[in-house]
Amino acid sequence: xxxxxxxxxxxxxxxxxxxxxxxxxxxxxxxxxxxxxxxxxxxxxxxxxxxxxxxxxxxxxxxxxxxxxxxxxxxxxxxxxxxxxxxxxxxxxxxxxxxxxxxxxxxxxxxxxxxxxxxxxxxxxxxxxxxxxxxxxxxxxxxxxxxxxxxxxxxxxxxxxxxxxxxxxxxxxxxxxxxxxxxxxxxxxxxxxxxxxxxxxxxxxxxxxxxxxxxxxxxxxxxxxxxxxxxxxxxxxxxxxxxxxxxxxx
Numbered sequence: 001x002x003x004x005x006x007x008x009x010x011x012x013x014x015x016x017x018x019x020x021x022x023x024x025x026x027x028x029x030x031x032x033x034x035x036x037x038x039x040x041x042x043x044x045x046x047x048x049x050x051x052x053x054x055x056x057x058x059x060x061x062x063x064x065x066x067x068x069x070x071x072x073x074x075x076x077x078x079x080x081x082x083x084x085x086x087x088x089x090x091x092x093x094x095x096x097x098x099x100x101x102x103x104x105x106x107x108x109x110x111x112x113x114x115x116x117x118x119x120x121x122x123x124x125x126x127x128x129x130x131x132x133x134x135x136x137x138x139x140x141x142x143x144x145x146x147x148x149x150x151x152x153x154x155x156x157x158x159x160x161x162x163x164x165x166x167x168x169x170x171x172x173x174x175x176x177x178x179x180x181x182x183x184x185x186x187x188x189x190x191x192x193x194x195x196x197x198x199x200x201x202x203x204x205x206x207x208x209x210x211x212x213x214x215x216x217x218x219x220x221x222x223x224x225x226x227x228x229x230x231x232x233x234x235x236x237x238x239x240x241x242x243x244x245x246x247x248x249x250x
Contacts, residue, residue: 036167
């Protein structure tokens with residue numbers, strides 16, 4: 001019995017619900033990597049987002065203010081992703097031919113991204129202006145009392161920088177979750193291990209943290225998801241960022 005050649009391929013066929021759930025995240029991160037690789041504005045917004053998160057470490061901002069900053073950053077990145085999606089869809093529909101309707105669709109999407117960026121600038125002004133004017137050394141003391149904030153910002157920056165590097169140095173293999181220029185799992189694992197080591201007064205406990213991180217790194221290599229070079233790059237990225245951000249302010 002021959003298979004019908006007209007039968008459509010179903011990528012979900014044969015996968016468990018858990019596998020489909022994880023694959024959904026993989027597709028989502030592939031979209032982010034695609035946007036970073038192909039859109040200059042997206043790369044700019046990602047870099048600015050990282051700088052704002054770093055800058056927040058120097059300011060005594062409240063939890064509500066941090067929520068507003070994160071929401072503003074998220075809104076800018078989301079609108080830029082939607083802008084990229086609309087551009088790709090319009091290019092496909094118009095077959096790369098000039099059309100007033102295609103131009104209007106792209107211009108409107110770009111306008112939405114611009115409004116989001118202007119709104120983020122306004123939020124940043126309201127949150128940071130008075131704190132910059134009244135900046136003092138007491139800020140560093142307050143930062144040292146917030147290890148949970150430092151740890152969260154460190155991990156978030158590791159994830160953002162990993163995705164950014166995947167987009168910038170994509171070589172035609174791997175996805176955001178599987179493969180790519182840097183092992184994100186390894187980067188996060190070694191960042192957490194370094195944070196745990198800095199917080200721990202026990203040398204043996206620090207060794208355990210790094211052993212767990214090594215197990216994660218080894219699993220990425222043994223599964224042929226990452227090369228040894230990509231795993232090492234992830235480990236270095238996680239350790240360096242944790243030392244610079246978490247270790248530098250503790």
